[in-house]
Amino acid sequence: MLRVFQTDILDPEQFVVTLELVPGRESTGRSVDTVMGIARDAFADGRVSAVSITDNPGGNPALSPDAIGYRIFSIGMDVIVHFTCRDMNRVGMESRALQLAMIGMKNILVLTGDYSGKGFGGQGAPVFDLDSVTLQIMLMLIGKRINAAGDPDGYFTGCAVSPFKQTEGECLAQYAKMSRKVAAGAQFAITQLGYDARKFHELIGIQRHMNLQIPTLGSVYLLTPNAARIMNQGRVPGAVVTDRLLNTVVREWQDKKNGKTAAIERAARLGAVLKGLGYRGIHIGGIHRDFSTAGMILDRMAQIKDDWQEFLPRFNYPQPDGFYAFREAPPNPAASPVFGQHPQPVPVVDRVLYPLMRHAHDVFFNLDSPAAPVFRTIGRTLDRGMAGRLFIHLAEHPIKRVLLGCQRCGDCAIQHVGFLCPESGCPKHTRNGACGGSRHGMCEVNPDRRCIWFRAHKRLASKGKIKEMCDGCVPPRMWELNNTSSWLNFHLGRDHQSNGSEIAGFCRQATCRLLTEEESPVTKY
Numbered sequence: 001m002l003r004v005f006q007t008d009i010l011d012p013e014q015f016v017v018t019l020e021l022v023p024g025r026e027s028t029g030r031s032v033d034t035v036m037g038i039a040r041d042a043f044a045d046g047r048v049s050a051v052s053i054t055d056n057p058g059g060n061p062a063l064s065p066d067a068i069g070y071r072i073f074s075i076g077m078d079v080i081v082h083f084t085c086r087d088m089n090r091v092g093m094e095s096r097a098l099q100l101a102m103i104g105m106k107n108i109l110v111l112t113g114d115y116s117g118k119g120f121g122g123q124g125a126p127v128f129d130l131d132s133v134t135l136q137i138m139l140m141l142i143g144k145r146i147n148a149a150g151d152p153d154g155y156f157t158g159c160a161v162s163p164f165k166q167t168e169g170e171c172l173a174q175y176a177k178m179s180r181k182v183a184a185g186a187q188f189a190i191t192q193l194g195y196d197a198r199k200f201h202e203l204i205g206i207q208r209h210m211n212l213q214i215p216t217l218g219s220v221y222l223l224t225p226n227a228a229r230i231m232n233q234g235r236v237p238g239a240v241v242t243d244r245l246l247n248t249v250v251r252e253w254q255d256k257k258n259g260k261t262a263a264i265e266r267a268a269r270l271g272a273v274l275k276g277l278g279y280r281g282i283h284i285g286g287i288h289r290d291f292s293t294a295g296m297i298l299d300r301m302a303q304i305k306d307d308w309q310e311f312l313p314r315f316n317y318p319q320p321d322g323f324y325a326f327r328e329a330p331p332n333p334a335a336s337p338v339f340g341q342h343p344q345p346v347p348v349v350d351r352v353l354y355p356l357m358r359h360a361h362d363v364f365f366n367l368d369s370p371a372a373p374v375f376r377t378i379g380r381t382l383d384r385g386m387a388g389r390l391f392i393h394l395a396e397h398p399i400k401r402v403l404l405g406c407q408r409c410g411d412c413a414i415q416h417v418g419f420l421c422p423e424s425g426c427p428k429h430t431r432n433g434a435c436g437g438s439r440h441g442m443c444e445v446n447p448d449r450r451c452i453w454f455r456a457h458k459r460l461a462s463k464g465k466i467k468e469m470c471d472g473c474v475p476p477r478m479w480e481l482n483n484t485s486s487w488l489n490f491h492l493g494r495d496h497q498s499n500g501s502e503i504a505g506f507c508r509q510a511t512c513r514l515l516t517e518e519e520s521p522v523t524k525y
């Protein structure tokens with residue numbers, strides 16, 4: 001196993017460069033040659049610690065990162081494999097993880113993944129059996145098994161995070177999930193793409209504030225008008241290019257040569273700013289033809305790295321009414337974050353339903369309550385025969401269907417998502433926090449619907465319960481309970497809350513990296 005990337009990023013003296021490569025939809029020919037050529041030149045150049053290979057970006061089929069990554073790996077270049085939750089269930093994912101371990105490719109960037117795109121014969125089935133937190137935990141636990149079997153090297157896993165969210169709820173959802181990912185074993189982080197230095201600064205400040213010691217790479221990109229336009233339209237989930245930046249880029253590229261020079265200069269300046277702000281390195285994207293452009297970005301960065309403060313005003317592309325967790329802009333040191341200063345109205349339906357459901361949950365679904373043994377006895381009686389199970393089905397399902405769009409998963413997780421259903425409400429079934437694709441509070445997949453985590457934040461904030469967004473973590477759905485009564489499963493100790501599996505045990509004792517409610521600057525709404 002090559003350890004170049006791991007050694008470099010764990011060395012605080014090093015400034016790490018990684019390069020994102022995107023394989024095509026062929027197993028041989030030009031697209032493979034291009035990716036291999038870039039990787040070979042990056043290796044010869046010597047400044048790139050690893051190339052990262054995307055996993056069916058945009059949900060569209062492409063050559064497996066494991067296959068082309070292995071070929072790159074064998075020329076001596078270290079590789080980070082992207083591993084998403086979209087295309088395989090947990091069985092396939094575990095098998096893939098073992099395969100990666102066997103061939104020595106253990107740098108893994110764990111991602112929820114873009115939603116399913118079009119493949120053979122139409123759109124693919126979205127799987128999302130695990131989310132990025134539970135996949136991290138799975139890799140950590142497999143890593144321990146591998147160690148016990150005699151391989152001393154576990155996986156070196158990382159996560160993505162985006163400070164470039166427009167609303168407070170989305171920002172908090174990102175930061176809370178980052179803390180879960182770190183608790184789940186993430187050892188490095190890579191940001192999404194954005195052009196707002198104040199937001200980059202915010203992420204570093206929040207990590208310090210939450211005591212999350214995770215080396216982080218900031219994304220820089222060779223921004224062409226085409227890429228800028230697609231990102232501006234929200235078609236690259238998580239990447240933010242504002243209207244003003246798009247206009248600037250289009251103007252610069254009226255003359256192609258001038259446009260490319262400006263794009264290289266922007267990437268180099270952003271790299272210098274990120275270094276100045278305390279990022280451990282940069283993750284370069286948008287290099288699709290040859291390595292020479294990435295080389296030019298790095299050459300220019302080396303020339304201007306000490307002038308980074310001069311470039312700060314060049315990365316001032318805020319989103320309209322965008323939220324900032326810190327009052328001060330860089331280079332001032334981040335003080336305490338200010339959350340909850342501009343409370344947004346909680347919709348009437350959430351204001352009414354949330355306290356009602358929370359109260360009902362506390363009364364009927366509390367294993368510590370004195371009534372719990374009574375419910376367990378009733379549950380046992382009902383569970384004994386068809387008639388009892390039919391009765392509970394008729395009592396439970398219609399009400400949960402109307403209130404939550406319940407899909408009878410049998411392993412209810414509403415209490416972890418502000419009493420919203422991650423099965424019916426989130427196309428990626430996220431149980432541990434938002435994916436990176438929400439935009440202005442709306443869902444990546446259904447842009448006419450609000451992201452459930454944006455809604456959950458409002459509900460929780462209205463009761464001063466934000467910490468619940470990162471308390472412990474939530475194990476994956478137990479598919480063996482599909483189409484059964486979640487009420488019976490809860491009281492009879494069959495669901496994830498009582499489950500004795502390794503991952504459930506880990507989730508119960510995982511500590512939240514957000515400060516405690518008393519210490520936290522989070523103001524109650």
Ligand code: SF4
Nearest residue numbers: 426435443444451452
């Ligand atoms: S509801 Fe939120 S977390 Fe789920 S897919 Fe949409 S944006 Fe992502």
